[in-house]
Structures are given as C-alpha cells and as structure tokens.
Amino acid sequence: MTASHDSRATSQVAAGGLVFLLITSVGWGLNWPIMKYVLREWPPLSTRGTTGVIGSLLLVVIALVIGQSLRVPREQWGRLVMFAAFNVSAWMALMGLALLWLPASEAAVIAYTMPVLASLLAWPVLGERLTALKTLSLLLGIGGIGALMGGNGLAASMEKLPGILLALTGAFLFALGTVLGKRFPLKLPVITSAAWQIMIGCLPVAVIGLALEHPRVSALSSTGWLLMSYLIVVQFCVAYVSWFAALRRLPASVAAIGTLLVPVIGVVASAIMLGEPLGAGQVTALLMTVAGVVLATRS
Incomplete structure (x- = not known):
C-alpha cells in the first residue's frame, strides 16, 4: 500500500514537472x-x-500576498x-547581446545547445x-536543431562570430547553473527563490545598461510597451517560476532536454512575427524535437 502510494505521488510530481516545463518552453520560445x-526601440x-528587476518586484508582491516568506537563511x-x-x-546579458549579431531564430537555436551541455554535466556532477x-x-x-539550422541557412560567418560565442557561453553557464541547482538545492519556496534570483541577477545588468x-x-512605441510587459510578466514571473518548479520535480537532464522545444517555438514564432526565413526543415525539426522530448520524459 505504501509502495503504491509512493509510486502515485512520484508520478504526480513528475506530471506536474512536465506541465511546468511546457509552460516554460512556450514562454521562453x-x-x-x-x-x-x-531591441529595435531599446x-x-x-x-x-x-524588465527583470520589475518582474522580481512583482514576484515579491505575489509572495507577500500568498504568505510566502522572503527570508533567506544566512547559509x-x-x-x-x-x-x-x-x-x-x-543568460540575460549574453543572450541579449547575442541578438545584436544574430537573427532571433539563429540565437534561439544556438542557445539551446544548453540541454546537451546540461545532460553531459549531470553525469559527473549528479550521477544521472x-x-x-x-x-x-x-x-x-x-x-x-540541425534541421532548424539547415532550414534557416545558418551561416557561421565572421560577422556573426561574436553573437555565436556569446550565445554558446550563455548556454554553458545556464547548463552549469541547472546542474549545480540540483546538486546544491536552495531551501526556499519557489516564488521566493525566483524573486531573489531574478532581482540579484538582473540588478547589475540593469545598472550597467x-x-x-x-x-x-x-x-518605446505602444507595441514596445506591450511587449515589455510580456517580458516582465511572462518571461520572468511565469516562465522562470515554472522553470524552477520543473527543476525541483524532474531530473536535471530530463528538464534540460525538455527545453529543446524552446528553439522550435522560437523559430516558428520568429517566422510568423518577424518574417524571418522559415525553411522546409522546420516540420522535420519539430517532429524530431518533440520526439526527443517525449523520449526524455519517458526516461
């Protein structure tokens, strides 16, 4: 009876983690x-x-309203x-700068080498x-990812090299943070953890910027204000909280592989919203990536 109950509880935790992961992927995509x-305007x-600092303040308000403590133990x-x-x-600084040299679709594709890096790091660090x-x-x-690159004709030219290097560095550091977050977990409520991390992480970026x-x-145009609001509410408040919630419920490698949906969503959305190239490889890429994510969740 106890074993059956534990199995159901584990299944519910994993299912909840996958829901949070999907929310994260759509929001970030x-x-x-x-x-x-x-970036055309700001x-x-x-x-x-x-947007990160404002988003963190909004999370602080939400935490106080629902009664979550904002206290962080000294250790x-x-x-x-x-x-x-x-x-x-x-992640915020390097990926934002990478967009100065790269189209949004190409930056998204390069950035999401992160799941591969996280899966490789999870083996020696976490034993996954x-x-x-x-x-x-x-x-x-x-x-x-390769099909996406082929579909968009990604060219690793010298003009794009700074953007490529910035995106790869950001991907590696995010992967490292993901794995270390599982190895040395923060003992804080999810919203409190997200609020502090976003505040501490974005404040120096804002000051320097x-x-x-x-x-x-x-x-900023009226459209610019609307999209800035999206960055505050969805990117930081919804997607980041969902990511930290997913990471608590899933193995680091599985959570990281699940984010492979982000570049697919990013490439397709960039084609629709910005008119960026949408090659024939997108359908193949979508099917392959979704299949990979499904297999990762089965593992």
Whole structure:
C-alpha cells in the first residue's frame, strides 16, 4: 500500500514537472522574437535588466500576498548569488547581446545547445547516467536543431562570430547553473527563490545598461510597451517560476532536454512575427524535437 502510494505521488510530481516545463518552453520560445522586436526601440542590457528587476518586484508582491516568506537563511546566500549569476545574469546579458549579431531564430537555436551541455554535466556532477533512452532523445533533439539550422541557412560567418560565442557561453553557464541547482538545492519556496534570483541577477545588468546605453523611455512605441510587459510578466514571473518548479520535480537532464522545444517555438514564432526565413526543415525539426522530448520524459 505504501509502495503504491509512493509510486502515485512520484508520478504526480513528475506530471506536474512536465506541465511546468511546457509552460516554460512556450514562454521562453515566444520571448525570442519579442525580444528581437523590442531591441529595435531599446538597447539589450537595459531591456533585460529593467524588465527583470520589475518582474522580481512583482514576484515579491505575489509572495507577500500568498504568505510566502522572503527570508533567506544566512547559509543559503552564497548559493543564491551563484545561481543568480549563472541562471539569470549571464543568460540575460549574453543572450541579449547575442541578438545584436544574430537573427532571433539563429540565437534561439544556438542557445539551446544548453540541454546537451546540461545532460553531459549531470553525469559527473549528479550521477544521472546517459541511458540509451536519454542518448536517443538527445540525438533526436540535436537532429532537430540541425534541421532548424539547415532550414534557416545558418551561416557561421565572421560577422556573426561574436553573437555565436556569446550565445554558446550563455548556454554553458545556464547548463552549469541547472546542474549545480540540483546538486546544491536552495531551501526556499519557489516564488521566493525566483524573486531573489531574478532581482540579484538582473540588478547589475540593469545598472550597467542604464549607465552605458542611456535608453529613452520616449523611444518605446505602444507595441514596445506591450511587449515589455510580456517580458516582465511572462518571461520572468511565469516562465522562470515554472522553470524552477520543473527543476525541483524532474531530473536535471530530463528538464534540460525538455527545453529543446524552446528553439522550435522560437523559430516558428520568429517566422510568423518577424518574417524571418522559415525553411522546409522546420516540420522535420519539430517532429524530431518533440520526439526527443517525449523520449526524455519517458526516461
């Protein structure tokens, strides 16, 4: 009876993790073309940092309303700052800057080498072995990424090299933060954890951006304001909280592989919203990537 109850409880936790993972993937996937559009009106560091700080303040309000404590035990601060640097600061700053050299679709594809890196790091750090099923899911996901690259004619030219290097570095640091987050978990409520990580991670990005880029509020159109609101509410409040919730419920490698849906959503959304190239490889990529994600969840 106890074993059956534990099995049902584990299944419910995993199912909840997958729901949170899907919410994250959709939120982050749509973020790529939205961010690319906003960059026409506002500079990257100011956009990322400012929307993140406002999003974290909104999460603080939500935490207080629902009665979650914002207190962080003294021994947790070191981990909190480290995860904020890897999961938020590096990702926000480097990916925002990468969009200056790359189309949104190409930046999304390169950024999501993260699941491969996270799966490889999870083996020595967490002991999550690359089983045959996980390996197959990764291969399908990588194949989907390759189809996306082929469909968009990704050209690793010297002009794009800074953007490619920035995106790869951001992907590696996010993967490292994901694995270390499982190895040294924060003992905080999910919303509290997200609020502090986003605040600590985005505040320096915002300060540097406002100091160096000198953005003008008057430069934002009505569409720009609407999309900035999306970045605040969906990217930071909804998607980040869902990501941390998914990571608590799923193995790090499975959660990371699940995010392979993000570049597919990003590429398709970029084609619809921005008119970026949509090659014949997109359908193949979608099928391969979804198949890889399904296999990862089965593992």
